[in-house]
Amino acid sequence: xxxxxxxxxxxxxxxxxxxxxxxFDRHDPLMTSEEAQYEASRCLGTVSCEACDVCRLLCPDxxxxxxxxxxxxxxxxDYCKGCGICAAVCPKGAITMVLEE
Amino acid sequence: xxxxxxxxxxxxxxxxxxxxxxxxxxxxxxxxxxxxxELFPELRSDEDTTRGYVYSNTDLASRGVFPPCFGxxxxxxxxxxxxxxxxxxxxxxxxLVIRQDNPLPGVCGYVCHHxxxxxxxxGSWDDPVSIRELKRYAAQYEMDHRSVIVEVLIQRKEPARxxxxxxVGAGPAGLACGFELVMRGYGxxxxxxxxxxxxxxxxxxxxxxxPRYVVDHDVGIIRSLGVEFLSSVRIGRDVSLPEVMRDGAExxxxxxxxxxxxxxxxxxxxxxxxxxxxxxLGVVNTGQNVxxxxxxxxxxxxxxxxxxxxxxxRLAAEQVIVVYRRSREEMxxxxxxxxxxxxxxVEVQYLxxxxxxxxxxxxxTGLELVRMELGDFDETGRRRPVPIAGSEYIEEADVIIPxxxxxxxxxxxxxxxxxxxDTITRNPSGMVPGYEGLFAAGDAVSGPSxxxxxxxxxxxxxxxxxxxxEGMPRR
Numbered sequence: 211x212x213x214x215x216x217x218x219x220x221x222x223x224x225x226x227x228x229x230x231x232x233x234f235d236r237h238d239p240l241m242t243s244e245e246a247q248y249e250a251s252r253c254l255g256t257v258s259c260e261a262c263d264v265c266r267l268l269c270p271d272x273x274x275x276x277x278x279x280x281x282x283x284x285x286x287x288d289y290c291k292g293c294g295i296c297a298a299v300c301p302k303g304a305i306t307m308v309l310e311e
Numbered sequence: 312x313x314x315x316x317x318x319x320x321x322x323x324x325x326x327x328x329x330x331x332x333x334x335x336x337x338x339x340x341x342x343x344x345x346x347x348x349e350l351f352p353e354l355r356s357d358e359d360t361t362r363g364y365v366y367s368n369t370d371l372a373s374r375g376v377f378p379p380c381f382g383x384x385x386x387x388x389x390x391x392x393x394x395x396x397x398x399x400x401x402x403x404x405x406x407l408v409i410r411q412d413n414p415l416p417g418v419c420g421y422v423c424h425h426x427x428x429x430x431x432x433x434g435s436w437d438d439p440v441s442i443r444e445l446k447r448y449a450a451q452y453e454m455d456h457r458s459v460i461v462e463v464l465i466q467r468k469e470p471a472r473x474x475x476x477x478x479v480g481a482g483p484a485g486l487a488c489g490f491e492l493v494m495r496g497y498g499x500x501x502x503x504x505x506x507x508x509x510x511x512x513x514x515x516x517x518x519x520x521x522p523r524y525v526v527d528h529d530v531g532i533i534r535s536l537g538v539e540f541l542s543s544v545r546i547g548r549d550v551s552l553p554e555v556m557r558d559g560a561e562x563x564x565x566x567x568x569x570x571x572x573x574x575x576x577x578x579x580x581x582x583x584x585x586x587x588x589x590x591x592l593g594v595v596n597t598g599q600n601v602x603x604x605x606x607x608x609x610x611x612x613x614x615x616x617x618x619x620x621x622x623x624x625r626l627a628a629e630q631v632i633v634v635y636r637r638s639r640e641e642m643x644x645x646x647x648x649x650x651x652x653x654x655x656x657v658e659v660q661y662l663x664x665x666x667x668x669x670x671x672x673x674x675x676t677g678l679e680l681v682r683m684e685l686g687d688f689d690e691t692g693r694r695r696p697v698p699i700a701g702s703e704y705i706e707e708a709d710v711i712i713p714x715x716x717x718x719x720x721x722x723x724x725x726x727x728x729x730x731x732x733d734t735i736t737r738n739p740s741g742m743v744p745g746y747e748g749l750f751a752a753g754d755a756v757s758g759p760s761x762x763x764x765x766x767x768x769x770x771x772x773x774x775x776x777x778x779x780x781e782g783m784p785r786r
Contacts, residue, residue, distance in 0.1 A: 250398035
């Protein structure tokens with residue numbers, strides 16, 4: 211174990227006068243939810259399908275279009291034959307095939 | 312995955328229609344293999360947007376795996392996925408993405424050295440995304456909603472396989488390994504020499520960098536998943552290695568870390584007032600009252616040195632001076648930790664090495680230092696410090712704490728399995744040569760590293776343990 215009895219008598223405080231006394235367990239406060247959302251929004255990764263055109267490129271019926279303004283994927287069900295290729299290739303598994311009523 | 316089910320094409324008309332679930336569609340990851348921006352370069356060269364600027368000014372080829380944050384993480388976390396979930400305020404979902412790869416999100420939120428942020432390509436535009444801060448934010452959600460997370464994790468657990476694994480050491484590597492194995496359905500017992508689990512997280516890292524309730528929470532989650540903890544059991548003292556192996560376990564993992572301080576090897580080191588870095592941090596971290604005053608010299612440039620200096624400053628030392636034999640660029644300590652230490656009043660002096668400790672009646676009175684200059688590159692890729700002859704001078708000192716680094720100290724293993732760097736050797740399947748079913752992970756294998764690297768090692772070894780156990784015929 212450590213024996214610190216070696217320490218000599220205290221010198222007058224000199225060099226640390228300018229430094230604020232430090233709380234031992236000081237931590238920076240956590241982010242607020244707004245700060246977290248802003249910070250996360252700085253990431254250049256994409257939030258939805260906008261940068262991935264795989265389903266659109268592979269759709270044999272050209273039923274999938276991409277809104278050039280919002281980047282959203284739109285499936286035109288009037289032309290879709292239900293082949294399921296888009297659901298198979300979607301890298302996020304975000305397209306599911308559901309039984310039509 | 313539900314979305315990948317493809318039904319046979321209907322003969323008469325359409326039977327199914329595709330539905331995009333925007334909640335699931337985060338970012339496509341297709342760029343990992345077949346980047347659509349290769350097909351549509353305008354996505355990346357649009358000068359009007361931040362993305363266009365950053366992508367056109369970043370050498371993606373040199374970045375390796377894409378996205379770079381994912382490639383840089385020793386745990387292989389889906390950084391972009393959870394950051395993007397946080398952007399839309401889905402904290403729980405983000406946390407569950409983090410939880411897939413990271414058994415200690417709270418701990419990483421505080422002390423990870425965030426290689427992801429160094430790799431972040433946003434850094435070439437302004438500042439990298441504060442990924443660690445975001446993880447800390449998400450981990451706070453976990454602490455506030457503990458039962459929800461435990462419920463999901465228990466659902467994710469694989470059915471019990473009826474096999475038991477013993478892990479020696481409850482540090483980051485041991486905890487990560489234990490978490491992985493318990494999730495795969497093994498019975499896991501973790502033994503540790505300290506009174507509470509955490510290893511360096513509780514015995515080495517000061518609480519001003521990592522609050523103890525965060526460690527307790529992360530360990531508590533692992534405990535509630537069914538991992539058993541044995542405290543105050545030191546291998547080699549309370550229990551021998553063969554006893555660990557025999558204890559009804561089919562495999563054992565040594566994750567004992569690196570706990571032996573390197574010594575200065577200068578005259579006068581045994582004097583009163585010359586402390587050992589890990590002893591000092593251990594005493595401070597277990598909450599024992601330490602009286603420390605006068606002029607404190609810390610020798611070394613790693614994170615332990617900076618932690619020691621900042622702890623000493625908090626214990627009312629008059630002046631704390633860190634001396635490092637190389638220059639600032641070569642310093643292995645995290646940049647921001649050094650900044651914080653300097654801000655608090657720690658003095659850091661570069662290109663200085665101790666030559667002799669001056670003593671009087673067996674007590675430290677001073678330190679003789681010699682100036683260094685940087686010479687040729689050595690095998691670590693850093694420039695070797697060379698002493699300048701005749702530049703010795705003496706500084707008055709009351710306490711000297713050498714913090715030069717650690718080595719594993721693994722004398723309980725057969726000498727044949729110890730390398731020349733005092734680390735445990737492994738064969739390609741992760742096993743320690745000469746022992747059947749004994750694996751090793753973490754700093755005991757790699758020498759001192761970081762929390763997240765040790766966790767990555769523990770995780771990788773968990774996979775090897777599983778390969779071994781599943782290849783073994785059931786009794």
